[in-house]
Amino acid sequence: MKNRAGQNSIGPNWASWFGLLTVLLVSWALFMVFVYVPTEAEQGIVQRIFYFHVPCAWVAFAAFGLVAIAGFFYLRFGQKIWDDLARAAAETGMLFCSLVLITGSLWARPIWGTWWTWDSRLTTTLVLWLLYAAYLMLRAMAEELPQVGRLAAVVGIVAAADIPVIVISVRLWRTIHPAVIITRQGRHGLEDPRMIATLLVAFAAVTVLWIWLLMLRFSILRTARRLTELGGGLAELRARLSEQEPKRGRQILDLQSR
């Protein structure tokens, strides 16, 4: 527990600095995507979607891993902080997973001529989205239960453990997704070094954006939990005072203001 009076101020200062960093990095990445990088020869201008699409996919998967890891720590050690972290990761992961699906089909429509195909990576991402949705629905429905953290952690762990089998089975099922990063011949799909530089900056920008949103959500959840605890403490204090125990009540009050 940190110092209640000092550090518990709402709207922490690091967030604004980190937010500034996020804005700078994202603007830089956008500049590179729209001005700096040359247009890809075969796919034309739509290929520029790719620079944000791929980092979003990476973030969606990373967030899902974090949900499972935080869930595991919560089951193991029982500190609520892990539960809050898992919840924040699931919400932000859902955001980026949706963005992957949307930007992906906006790219596929002009290039493949269809909004959606049952290609292996698309299918895996869709299943991932469904798993996120189930996790968040469970959290929403069980919000009032004291054991919600444990139930959600179990679902998060089962879902993450399921991902390797999903990937294998779906890949065997079918695939037509372009292997951009390393093609079968072993060379990069990205010919120009400027494309690689742009992709790297976009990776950094989207990752920092995710971490910023994650930390904001996490701190809000932490604060909400502390406020609930404080409210419970206050209610208890009132109950004791009304039981005509002024002495004991004053002691508790002193403890709290310290």
Added chain:
Amino acid sequence: MDNLSYLFAAYSIIFAAVALYVIFLWRRQTLLDSRLRSLETQLSEIRDGLAKS
């Protein structure tokens, strides 16, 4: 190469979604602010009551 609209749509959706999430977070934050304020008034009420007695 008339696919500019797809590119435009993709990036606007990305930033619209992020903006919506930030607004959602901001509303949560103001909710917490008001909760904190009500707790503070409750605490000071109790303190006043104790000081009188």
Added chain:
Amino acid sequence: MSSFATILHKDLRLELRGGQSTITLNILSLLILTVLTFALDAPSRSSLLAAGALWVAMIFAGLAGATQAMVSEWENECIRCLLLSPADRGAIYAAKLVASFIFMTVAQITSLFLMVFFFDLNFDMRIVRLAPVLMMGAMGFASLTTLLAAIQAQIKTGELLLPLLTVPVFIPALISGVKATQAALAGLPFAGFAQWLKILGACDLLFLAGGYLLFEQVVSED
């Protein structure tokens, strides 16, 4: 081990003494297959459609059965007594799992026969070769729903939560199960769909291990 046998015995006895879940599951399977026959315009001897219909029937009947079994357990506070007893959590999980596996298998046999009738197939070796595929599918599904139905049962407003939780996790098993069923119905030998059986087996192991290890976390009380 003895607590495992006792709980399993209790569940089976309850069912034999006029429990409804087997009957419900079988009628539900019949309904689903009927609906699919109409919806897919099936009597065209398509074993592809038949394989899909079989698995759809299995999933929805299995979901209904698992909900019923677990929710009644929670409503009667029966689960609390079980948890207060010295029975190992793993044994409770295993007993519940085996019971729902048996009920699902019974329903599967029914839907297998119905499928042969509705989709105008023949009773031959192909149907026999389906047995291990379907049993592996039922095993995986039962181990998953036994864990997840215990979650759903604790949430008052969560009647629809179980399909939401179960189906996405079950997708790899569904893909490989349907593929293996199609191959078996097309008359291929086991070697022809060994890779799908391997994936199905991996799913079963994963769901079993996950359920066994995590069941305690789901049912323990703070």
